[in-house]
Amino acid sequence: MTQIILIVIGIAIIVLLLHKRSREATVGICAAALDQTVRKNANKEKALEFIREKGNANNEEIRAHLGVSRRSAVRYLDALEKEGKIEQVGDSGRGVTYRLKLK
Numbered sequence: 315m316t317q318i319i320l321i322v323i324g325i326a327i328i329v330l331l332l333h334k335r336s337r338e339a340t341v342g343i344c345a346a347a348l349d350q351t352v353r354k355n356a357n358k359e360k361a362l363e364f365i366r367e368k369g370n371a372n373n374e375e376i377r378a379h380l381g382v383s384r385r386s387a388v389r390y391l392d393a394l395e396k397e398g399k400i401e402q403v404g405d406s407g408r409g410v411t412y413r414l415k416l417k
Contacts, residue, residue, distance in 0.1 A: 358390050370413040
């Protein structure tokens, strides 16, 4: 009987330790996602301010200003456009610029 009680206690301790590690890993993932969101929002605000100061800007200017890849610049500009803060002028390619959306 004593052996069974010790085995049950041992299993309970192992389960608690594994649960704690799992929770810590989840917290780490959540913190990383939060950091990424904060960085993304900061870059979107920098891009918006840059467009506000210049009047308009293209992808290459935003990319250089933020120090990000072309694709990241596109994602930021697309997000700002979806939020209704900026609008695209031109159809595609190098001729496209972005400006503050007129209300």
